[in-house]
Amino acid sequence: MNETVSFEDRVRQHYPKAVTMSTFREKIRDVLANGHSxxxxxxxxxxxxxxDDIVAVRGPEVPSHKTKLKHDFLGPFSMGGLAGLPYSGLTGMSTIGxxxxxxxxxxxxxxxxIGISDQGEPGKLxxxxxxxxxxxxxxLTLALKHFQSSPGYQPAYDDDDTELMTLERRLLPFRGHILTADNPLKAATDCAYNIIHGLIGRYLRSQKKVFECEYIALVGGIIINTGYQHDDYIDLRHLSVRRAQEL
Ligand SMILES: [Zn+2]
Structure with a gap:
């Protein structure tokens, strides 16, 4: 291992545009408060x-550099579940409005x-x-393992495991792309991002009548979780602020 490589360098080897979560929080506050009053x-x-508790983490035991976006605003209303897909769907989006x-x-x-270990290995923490x-x-690791288990793998319907089943069904069209990628877990994470981004946009357009508010800000990206001595990072993929009537 090259000891001169900083942990931030290790993160940026995988996600060159990643910024720390504290930088990201400041940026969001600035865009909302100063950019749009x-x-x-x-x-x-x-x-x-x-x-995952490493995404949702909060409380007195959490070091200040791990503080999350949710401390800055009302809420949160949580639409998510395994891997971050918006499982509460149209009803969840309507309720937010x-x-x-x-x-x-x-x-x-x-x-x-996605986790990145102290040694810079993606998917580990x-x-x-x-x-x-x-x-x-x-x-995502489990879904990937299932995809790798057999070329004909199909997620079975299971009332007791609906989120994993839904995640796998949404990822299934991209199985070939994921399995042949240099890093299949990173590819699966990218696919999950695209799926989530698409669903959020679709749910929002579908429920726009109930959003009688001032602004709708969307921020999407891949959260990079790290060991407790480091700040977390985000690879920001989307940031937009629109008037509600512009939906
Ligand atoms: Zn997770």
Whole structure:
């Protein structure tokens, strides 16, 4: 291992445009408050992020450099689940529209996540209180394992595992692309991002009548989770702020 390579360099070997989560939080606050004169006290945050505790982490045990976007706004309303797909669907999006404060705005933050170990390995992470690294995103890793198990693998309907089944069904059209990629997990994560971005846009257009608010801000990207001594990162893929009537 080359000791002169910083951890940030290791992250950027995989995601060259990645920025730290604290830089990203400042950027969002600046774009909303200074770029569009939005009253941040009246912004409802809605998220479509993985259920994984390393994404949702909060509380007194969390070091300040791991503080999440959700501390800055009302909410969040959580649309997400395994791998960050918006499983609450059209109903969830409609409900978000109904929960925005009077003369307020909404910020919808979405995307999958991937761990990067201290050694720079994507898909791996040492979780707090554990001695061995584990997978992140675990759901995407499992879907990938199923795809690799046999060329004819089809996700079976299972009432007790609906999110994984839905995730695999959404990813299935991209199986060939994912399995032949240099890094299949990174490819699956990119596909998950594109799927989530597409669904959020479609759900929003479908439910636009209930968004009688000032602004709708969308921010999408791949969250890069790291060990506890480092800040997390984000590879920002989309940032837009529109008047509600422009939907
Ligand atoms: Zn996950």
């Amino acid at each position: 939005i009253d941040l006290a009246k912004v409802l945050l809605a998220t479509s992020l993985c259920a 109904h929960h925005i404060p009077e003369k307020g705005s909404v910020l919808i933050a979405y995307g999958p996540h 040492l979780r707090p209180g554990q001695r061995c690294e584990s997978s992140a995103c675990g759901a």
